[in-house]
Amino acid sequence: MIDAVLRQAAKRVLNLCRARGLHVATAESCTGGLVAAALTEIAGSSDVVDRGFVTYSDDAKRAMLGVPAATLKRYGAVSAQTAKAMAAGALKNSRADLAVSITGIAGPGGGSKQKPVGLVYFAAAGRDGRRIARKRLYGKIGRRRVRQRSVAEALALLQRLARPARPARR
Numbered sequence: 001m002i003d004a005v006l007r008q009a010a011k012r013v014l015n016l017c018r019a020r021g022l023h024v025a026t027a028e029s030c031t032g033g034l035v036a037a038a039l040t041e042i043a044g045s046s047d048v049v050d051r052g053f054v055t056y057s058d059d060a061k062r063a064m065l066g067v068p069a070a071t072l073k074r075y076g077a078v079s080a081q082t083a084k085a086m087a088a089g090a091l092k093n094s095r096a097d098l099a100v101s102i103t104g105i106a107g108p109g110g111g112s113k114q115k116p117v118g119l120v121y122f123a124a125a126g127r128d129g130r131r132i133a134r135k136r137l138y139g140k141i142g143r144r145r146v147r148q149r150s151v152a153e154a155l156a157l158l159q160r161l162a163r164p165a166r167p168a169r170r
Contacts, residue, residue, distance in 0.1 A: 001034060001037075001144070001147070001148065002034070002037060002038050002041050002151075003148070005152070006038045006148070006151055006152060006155065007038070007041060007042070009038070009152060009155040009156065009159070010038040010039050010041060010042055010045075010155055011042055012155075012159055013039065013048075013155055013158045013159050013162060014039060014042055014044075014045055014048050016159060016162035016163060017048040017097075017098070017158075017162050018047060018048055020162065020164070022048065022097040022098055022162055023048060023049070023050040023094075023095055023096045023097050023098070024039065024048055024049055024050060024096050024097070024098050024099070024100075024158060025049075025050050025051050025052065025053070025090040025091065025093075025094040025096035025098070025099045026039075026051075026052040026053065026090065026099070026100055026101070026154070027052075027053045027055060027065055027086040027087060027089065027090040027099060027100070027101035027102075028052065028053065028054050028055070028101070028102050029054075029055055029056055029061070029077065029086075029101075029102060029103040029104070030102060030103060030104040030105065030106045030120065030146070030147065030150065031102050031106075031147050031150050031151055031154070032054055032056065032147075033052055033054045034147060034148075034150075034151045035052070035100060035102065035151050035154045035155065036049065036052030036054075038151055038155065039155075050094045050095050050096040051094050051096070053065055053086075053089075053090055053093070055067075055086065058072050058077055061077065061082065061085075061086060061089075064089070064093065065085070065086050065089025065090060065092075065093060066085070066088075066089040066092060066093070067082060067085040067086060067089060068085065071085050076115070077103055078103050078104055078105055078115050078119060078120075078121060079103070079121060080121050080123070080133055080135060082103050082121070083101050083102070083103050083121035083122055083123040083133065084101075084123045084125075084131070084133060086101035086103060086123065087099045087100060087101040087123035087124060087125040087131075088125055090125075091125055091126075091127060096127075097126060097127050097128075098124065098125070098126050098127075098158055098161050098162060099124065099125050099126075100122065100123070100124045100125075100154045100157050100158050101122065101123045101124075102120060102121070102122055102150050102153075102154055103120070103121050104118075104119055104120030104121060104136075104146070104150060105117050105118065105119050105120070106118075106120075106143045106146040106147050106150075107140060107142070107143050107146060108140070108142070108143060116137070116139075116140075117139075117140050117146075118136075118137055118138035118139040118140055118141060118146055119135070119136075119137055119138075120135075120136045120138065120146065120149075120150050120153075121133070121134070121135055121136075122134040122135075122136070122150070122153055122154060122157055124154075124157035124158060124160070124161050125161075126161045128165065130161055130165060132157050132160060132161065134153060134157065136149070136150070136153060138150075
């Protein structure tokens, strides 16, 4: 599942974080820990990776990350709001400087008209206040490919946050 492309993306994240002294936490649902696995596939990653939360159920999202029950009830587990709450909870419940979250429907079942198979929400958060959110509609490309693409997207978000913030233009 962790191919050469994902391994290279993970190395880039680790190198950027290492250079800046940053630590990472992951909060994963549909990927089941694959982002953490991609990062920890690289020898020496323990100086960057703080922890990973695999929160497949709503109960786990509430208990481990503090996702409000009201958020889950109103928007559902697969939503931008839940992804943002997961990333915030990963920061709050870790020593990490950066966190990324993923929640979606990898398939092949479980989708609906409003939330089809292949719908994935991402959020990344930094202790410096920076936030990024993404929504991807991968379609019915198969469970494995949805999960692989989700890992790639999550690593790209971490890489973006690991770079120094650009000064505001005047």
